[in-house]
Amino acid sequence: MNHRPLLLAIAVAAGLLSLSACRKTPSPEQEKPAARAENGETADQFVARINAEFKAAYPELTSAQWLSSTYINDDSQLVAAKANERALAQLNAWIEEAKKFEGQPMSDDSRRALNLLKQATAMPAPRDPEKLAELTRIAAKMEGAYGAGTYCSGEGAARKCRQLGELEDVLRSSRDYDAQLDAWAGWHSIAQPMREDYVRFVELVNEGARELGYADAGAMWRSAYDMDPDAFAAETDRLWEQVRPLYEQLHCYAREKLKQTYGVEKGQVGEGLLPAHLMGNMWQQDWGNLWDILQPYRGAGSLDITGALERQYQQNLGAALHQRGPNPGPRARFEAEREAQLLTARQMTERAQDFYVSLGMPKLPSSYWEKSQFIKPLDRDVVCHASAWDMDMEGDVRIKMCIKPNEEDFTTIYHELGHIYYDLAYNPQPPLFQNGANDGFHEAIGDTIVLAMTPKYLESIGLVQAQSQSREALINAQMRMALAKVAFLPFGLMIDRWRWGVFDGSIPPDRYNQAWWELKARYQGVAPVQPRGEEFFDPGAKYHVPGNTPYTRYFLAHLLQFQFYKSLCEAAGHTGPLYECTFYGNAEAGRRFQAMLQKGASQPWQATLKELTGSEQIDAGAVLEYFAPLQEWLQQQNQGKSCGWQAGPASPARDGDAPEA
16 A cells, blocks of 8 residues: 555546647647736646645655654544645645636646646545544544554453454454354444544535535546546446456356365355355455465475565564574564564565566665664554554654565565655656655555566565476466455455545445445445444455545556556567566566656556557556466366355346346
């Protein structure tokens, strides 16, 4: 996840610009004398001024938010809320001032910058100072509540309190049905107190969006893609239809394996839905932790990345213990464990850095290693949700993670460094252009690198042993990737489908939870095994809801990354099957990639996409090409089985019927 400050996050792209906005030749209109405000300032001078003011104010805001995420307490939340309040008030003032230049001649860059300014936050604030302050308080409170969320169970001496990481460990490794259900339901219980705050939050951001001229906050979000908001929504429907058949085959296969593992009654819910607590992930968005159940061919092409990282940690621990002499006591052993955890986390990060450097990108600055949060501190609550931070727009970049030696965190580091290298590449751009071509781009950069982490690459860095080239090994490798990439796709779509409905009022507060599970059933084909009435607020158990991070970007990113990957493989001269390509160490692929990153948000994303891929349109064709062997195999495995699911009377999705949007 890329972290731009919660409130003043420069949005992806202006909503109403056309591709002609990036032309270099001035139009006759632009050759007229520039419009001047009452103080004699031209539009171009105004844009230059707010770029300078924004960059000057930026470090104070990011520092406040960094503290509120890495030192969670009432004081840090207050500091963050006040910093956000000042930033939003300034943003509203800039937007109001910019109205003087509407319809006036100005450079193309200034016109784009002013449109981006209007889209500069995912959390539009009302102009009323009291409501603005209320909004920032609620936002800081909800994010803090998520970060500090703790589930306690048991009585007396048996009482046990666990935070998200420990509860995720249960879902990751336990196959005890009841223990998994307890962990899943326990985490979801932490969101219940957020419900009332979220209702008010929606009222306030909608008011802010309407003051900017949008119907609601959801319409504002959809306006940020260099195309009409309704056209963008239709585009996401088109893309989902491209990949839905592949997801349905994976769903069918997973359901059969769950029924074999837990029994027919426990392995599914209702008519073909997957039990939410059995998918190895708190939100069912990544099924990779079910590898022990879903592995097609036991041991074929074994890629035990977690095992290799665990061995690396044990080696580091052994060395740390050795330094403390024979028979170290409990305190010395504890200190050795912390030292080994931090060293392993840094080594994992150095390995990810090496991939980017192999493409001709710079090493990370020393401040990155000094200021990043690599492991969970012992003395305070923090938000462990992985995020990448650009603190000052000129090189102070960091990640915030609680890294453990497992495959999931290893690939997450490669993903987060994609954000960091994007930040560093476009830092020379004016501040209002310092973002991804669209928000899906930002999320796709690191994942493009993850796709290139092929068995051949992992072998070359000594993480796994030489791999066999058998058909079984290929299907295993494809399944591992699909459990992360394909399983995610409907989840990437449904969160904002829910929020768009919440923002436009079609999902009222008294249907928040019901609508959430209807959409999860419709798109993902998953369901809870226990009733989840309106006394719950299950959307709040996913960081991006209380954190107010738009989510369609992740759906787009999961398609864009395959387009980027294919183009970079072609640039590297790869000629075999797409899934065999790694461009590690290829200078030409690195040059092409870096050229795209350097553009930032300075032009419509369609132009940036075309420069790398030759197409102005996001397309799932590369996804289907990549997974073609697996899709054929899944169809064979599912032959004769009743695939699809019944999501409920209001929202069926089975046997080829298209889910409703």
